[in-house]
Amino acid sequence: MTEENRARAPKTENNGVWHLQLAPGDIPPYVILPGAPERTEVIARGWQDAQLVANNREFRTVKGVFEGVPLATVSTGIGGPSSEICLNELSKVGVHTCIRVGTTGCIQPDYDLGDLIIAVAAVRKDGTSDTYIGPEYPAYADPVVVMALMAACEKLGYRYGLGLDYTTASFYIGQARPIKEDGTGYHPSDMDKLIDDLTQAGVTNIEMETAAQYVVGRLHGLRMGAVLAVISNRVTDRWGDEGGEEKAVKAATEALRILADWDQKKRIEFNAAYSGA
Numbered sequence: 227m228t229e230e231n232r233a234r235a236p237k238t239e240n241n242g243v244w245h246l247q248l249a250p251g252d253i254p255p256y257v258i259l260p261g262a263p264e265r266t267e268v269i270a271r272g273w274q275d276a277q278l279v280a281n282n283r284e285f286r287t288v289k290g291v292f293e294g295v296p297l298a299t300v301s302t303g304i305g306g307p308s309s310e311i312c313l314n315e316l317s318k319v320g321v322h323t324c325i326r327v328g329t330t331g332c333i334q335p336d337y338d339l340g341d342l343i344i345a346v347a348a349v350r351k352d353g354t355s356d357t358y359i360g361p362e363y364p365a366y367a368d369p370v371v372v373m374a375l376m377a378a379c380e381k382l383g384y385r386y387g388l389g390l391d392y393t394t395a396s397f398y399i400g401q402a403r404p405i406k407e408d409g410t411g412y413h414p415s416d417m418d419k420l421i422d423d424l425t426q427a428g429v430t431n432i433e434m435e436t437a438a439q440y441v442v443g444r445l446h447g448l449r450m451g452a453v454l455a456v457i458s459n460r461v462t463d464r465w466g467d468e469g470g471e472e473k474a475v476k477a478a479t480e481a482l483r484i485l486a487d488w489d490q491k492k493r494i495e496f497n498a499a500y501s502g503a
């Protein structure tokens with residue numbers, strides 16, 4: 227440990243951020259955020275000059291160039307706490323725009339496995355964002371990032387919806403899955419009503435990161451968005467990728483290319499989240 231290291235903001239020996247092991251300027255400001263480290267290689271497969279930049283715990287960073295635009299991908303791990311670490315440290319190394327790619331359980335019957343959901347906003351049951359700010363504060367995507375994701379999905383011809391996401395800190399009980407497949411074991415009574423109540427309230431999907439990332443990212447001055455592949459349908463009880471993850475990756479990559487183009491042309495002059503307001 228270097229002599230000047232401080233508990234309130236630990237740094238690596240080359241003055242980098244502690245968990246991601248990146249120094250300012252190591253990666254471009256446009257970043258795709260998968261949960262799983264191994265997804266970073268899949269995401270960067272179509273990029274030129276793709277190179278591994280850092281690899282520590284659940285945080286793997288790869289950078290490269292897509293159609294002339296420098297991009298990076300950094301894995302967040304599962305859930306809010308590791309997402310919070312990732313976004314804090316990305317903001318310290320010069321990143322300004324992040325798009326989460328992941329999978330989600332859908333709770334509306336009209337979505338098929340493999341469809342995409344662009345999460346416009348998210349219900350904050352993530353358990354991390356409330357360490358930053360009270361529950362009245364909304365978790366919502368940067369509107370310009372949503373526009374870019376829509377433009378990307380339209381261009382690529384993907385079936386997608388604009389979703390109201392529900393983010394929870396649990397995959398099993400918190401998503402109304404029984405602890406054991408046969409239904410025995412701990413089973414809180416309100417679990418039986420969860421999916422039905424959320425469906426009635428117009429919630430589209432359930433997953434584990436988006437609300438935490440939207441709130442924490444915004445409070446760090448980052449533009450945030452998320453495109454999620456429907457891998458399960460909790461109403462019809464089906465599970466399967468059906469090419470959705472690959473589509474989500476392509477949509478996020480194209481959306482970042484579009485955003486870089488808009489930024490360069492100053493197409494969107496004012497963006498409150500981005501300018502730190």
Ligand code: URA
Nearest residue numbers: 329330331433434458
């Ligand atoms: N991710 C989740 O958190 N839940 C699902 O059902 C699918 C993916």
